[in-house]
Amino acid sequence: MSVHAGGRQWTASTFAVHGHHYALVDLHGLEPGTVTPYSVEVDGSKVWPEPEHGFPPPVVATLKPGKPLRLAYGSCRTSVPHDSAGNRTHGVDALRAYALKMISGTDERWPDLVVFLGDQVYADLTSEQMQEFIKSRRDISEPPGEELQDYEEYAHLYYLAWSDPANRWLLSTLPSAMIFDDHDIRDDWNASRTWREEMQQKPWWHQRIVAGLASYWVYQHLGNLSPQDRAADPVWQVIAGHHGDGEPDVSRELDRLAERADREPESYRWSFCRDFGDTRLIVVDSRAARNLAPDRRALLDDVEMAWLDDRMQGGFRHLLVGTSLPFLLPMGLHHLESWDEAISEGAWAGSRPAQGKSCGRLSTWSTGVPSKRASGGWRRWPGRWRTAGAARHRKRWRSSPATSTSPTSPRWNAAPAAGSSRPSAPPSATPCPGCCGPSAPSCPTAWPRPLARWPPARPRFRTRDCTGPRSRVPGSTTTWPASKLPPRG
Structure with missing residues (x-):
């Protein structure tokens, strides 16, 4: 595969994972503060941008020294058709809408980076298109049913998520960074030790978690890594160290990494840190790196917390911390x-x-x-x-x-329960x-x-959907006089 930009060319060999082929091309030597259109060729044939695709040429934009960082972010994006039915059930695709706004010719400056903060794909809540693909491979009445089972299904899910022309153009034009949340694997992933133990008893779960983490490494995580971090990655070392004929197949190595990362979270880090001038962005894995011990529950285990503490110190002027969870809860x-x-x-x-x-x-x-x-x-x-x-x-x-x-x-x-040492009530209990x-x-x-x-x-808050002199408590039929509630803010 080769990338052509500004009269220069960069090449990279492909690698294989479970029958799919990928390549990562490292563009170096570009001038700071420049915007350069580019094209992609495979075996001498131009594959991107596609002919008459109707969008501006994709570009590689390098940061201008001293320029303030402009960042866009979002999460929880479902892949459904962009028609009236899809908009009615899932809402308008904000990512696609932003891409269309970018090409509309507005004077608003484009972001320097777009950050995806989890649930880029929904492996447990699949669309009709995804279910049709699953039905073509296996009996959907057998577990895991309409949910994803293996790497092949994950690969198709990512294809559905990112093949829309507008979204594909945006991802080819804006640098991106990503982190998973629960739906990238399954709802409430690693919510508790009990949840984890229950899932491990399901015969299909091992294949699911390995495929989920392996596909995440390919489709999301690999692009998060700096050249230095990528060179230290054990799977990437296999790819970079291949000098024989053909392409390296890292299916086995990647599955082993995913299996071990699930079994021993401290053995691999999904969190990452990137510097943009005097601004540091730290994106934290708050799913796989949890401490699930009942007496020491934490979003980050000790190893991950020490890494975060170390990265939050330095000579930068601005610090941005991204996580898929609202860790600053009231x-x-x-x-x-x-x-x-x-x-x-x-x-x-x-x-x-x-x-x-x-x-x-x-x-x-x-x-x-x-x-x-x-x-x-x-x-x-x-x-x-x-x-x-x-x-x-x-x-x-x-x-x-x-x-x-x-x-x-x-x-x-x-x-x-029978045999339990827990008393039914303390000796001096009151009704x-x-x-x-x-x-x-x-x-x-x-x-x-x-x-x-x-x-x-009494709940002491006012809801946003108040329309009269009384305010409704969400999820109930109880109302309280508006005069009893404090003002907003």
Whole structure:
């Protein structure tokens, strides 16, 4: 493969992964602050830009020293047709809309970089086009059903995601950086140790996680690396060190790297750091590098945290940190998610509740949380719990109604499991006003420290969709007088 720009030519050999062929061409020696159109040839035939593709020529833009960095970013992009039906169900494709705006001739300066902060593809929520491809290969009624299974299906998913002409032109013109989130692998990926153990029991999961990480390395991660970091990558060393006939096939090496990275997260780093003049961009892996130990839950394990701390020091003037998760949550949301995660793990019931039960429980709490005084004292989660909280159910709160709004549930009123050392209630318990049932004693002391701050009995916030003198609490039928709510901001 060869790239032609400004009267110069750069070449690179292809490499193979599971029957697909790729190449990475390193362009060097370009003048700073220049914009140079380019073309791509394979075996002497021009393949990009395509004839009459209707877009401006793709360009390679180098940074001008001292120029402020202009950055665009986004996440959670689904691949559906750009027709009225697709726009109605998934909304307008913001990436495509931005590409069309760029070519419209506006005076707005183009970004120097576009950052994708997760869910570039949805391996668990596939489109009709993707499902048709899956059906042509296997029985979709067998697990994993409509979800992705192997590398071949991931390769087709990336093709569907990035083959739209406008999006393809944008990616060929703007430098990009990317990091995964859960849907690149599966919803709630690494939400907890229990989630991970459950997935490992599924016969199709090993092939799925290996294919997901291997394809991510090819389609996203490889472009994040600087030449120095790329030279240190073990799989890239195999590619760069190949000097024989034909192209190197790194399928085995890449699968081994992906398998080990999943089994031993500290063995490979997906986070990366890039400098743009006096601006440093750090993009953090907050999915694969988690610490899932119940007593030391953290978005980043110790090795990753030490790397982040080291990269946040230096002689740059501006520091940008990108992550796929909102790590600066308000403390109320942090404690609420931690509480729900504890319930999901069976902290008060002796066993895990059925999936969706804790979501229904939350709808009750959103309309009226008993005060600390009435309940005899709340309990606080260990201080090392990080803001990942209850990632297991967080997205379901936003996207679907609660399964139950009953103030009580037999699941939470259940007695301790046989043989459990957990008492049904502390010896000096006082009646519980509804947390565990109308006549049940107060909650067992699963957590040792009282919660000093917790939302009061009435939700104290105003929603954006208020249209009258009363404000509705999301997810419930309860309204509060607008006069009782604080002003916005």
